[in-house]
Amino acid sequence: DAMVIQNPRYQVTQFGKPVTLSCSQTLNHNVMYWYQQKSSQAPKLLFHYYDKDFNNEADTPDNFQSRRPNTSFCFLDIRSPGLGDAAMYLCATSRDLRTGNEQYFGPGTRLTVT
Amino acid sequence: AQKVTQAQTEISVVEKEDVTLDCVYETRDTTYYLFWYKQPPSGELVFLIRRNSFDEQNEISGRYSWNFQKSTSSFNFTITASQVVDSAVYFCALSEVSNDYKLSFGAGTTVTVRA
Numbered sequence: 001d002a003m004v005i006q007n008p009r010y011q012v013t014q015f016g017k018p019v020t021l022s023c024s025q026t027l028n029h030n031v032m033y034w035y036q037q038k039s040s041q042a043p044k045l046l047f048h049y050y051d052k053d054f055n056n057e058a059d060t061p062d063n064f065q066s067r068r069p070n071t072s073f074c075f076l077d078i079r080s081p082g083l084g085d086a087a088m089y090l091c092a093t094s095r096d097l098r099t100g101n102e103q104y105f106g107p108g109t110r111l112t113v114t
Numbered sequence: 115a116q117k118v119t120q121a122q123t124e125i126s127v128v129e130k131e132d133v134t135l136d137c138v139y140e141t142r143d144t145t146y147y148l149f150w151y152k153q154p155p156s157g158e159l160v161f162l163i164r165r166n167s168f169d170e171q172n173e174i175s176g177r178y179s180w181n182f183q184k185s186t187s188s189f190n191f192t193i194t195a196s197q198v199v200d201s202a203v204y205f206c207a208l209s210e211v212s213n214d215y216k217l218s219f220g221a222g223t224t225v226t227v228r229a
Contacts, residue, residue, distance in 0.1 A: 042205060042219035043159070055214075088157055100147035100166065100209045103217060105159035 003027050004106035006091050012112045013081050021076040021109045023091030029104075031097050032074040034066060035090040037108070043090055049074060050097045078111075086113045117141065118208050120220035127196055128228050135191045135223045137206030143167075147209040148182065148189045149217065154202040165189065196227045 013019040035043035092103040150162040
């Protein structure tokens with residue numbers, strides 16, 4: 001059974017048109033992460049939530065926002081997508097933050113910007 | 115500076131051959147964790163193994179084995195008798211106390227297993 005679910009799997013948006021990607025988890029983990037992965041590159045952490053505490057990476061553009069309304073769901077909002085934002089977006093969860101727990105990843109949402 | 119180095123960009127083998135993926139890491143922390151993830155063409159990153167810095171025991175899981183050597187800061191991964199389903203990108207990652215346990219990924223090694 002899927003433990004980290006991402007919807008949709010493929011998303012096409014127009015340049016400058018806001019888009020929201022969704023992630024849900026059935027693991028009841030405290031931490032949820034969003035990563036951006038461009039072709040042939042390693043995943044790059046955008047931000048994470050530890051429970052309700054939001055932690056933004058220093059180099060994450062302001063164009064990227066996130067919401068976590070409850071333990072199970074987390075959203076990635078891209079306010080004005082540019083062509084350079086086309087990528088795979090991966091959601092991950094871990095049980096806790098300060099014990100080096102493994103992260104469990106969803107299948108990703110591949111975003112295309114036209 | 116790159117904290118995790120995967121020197122091999124691509125490896126191509128014929129089915130049933132063994133393949134070893136190298137991973138070298140850099141940290142000043144005494145407590146840290148090392149991971150391997152597999153990313154098949156479908157895109158999902160699959161967790162394979164987690165190792166803490168105090169446990170240098172090698173591990174074997176089926177056709178997979180891992181060799182952790184603190185003396186050389188290496189955490190290498192071997193697939194024995196490779197199969198076509200092993201074709202994927204494999205990422206080594208480091209999690210450090212000093213970096214709030216965030217994952218620092220290597221660049222990944224693409225493994226192609228030919229029938």
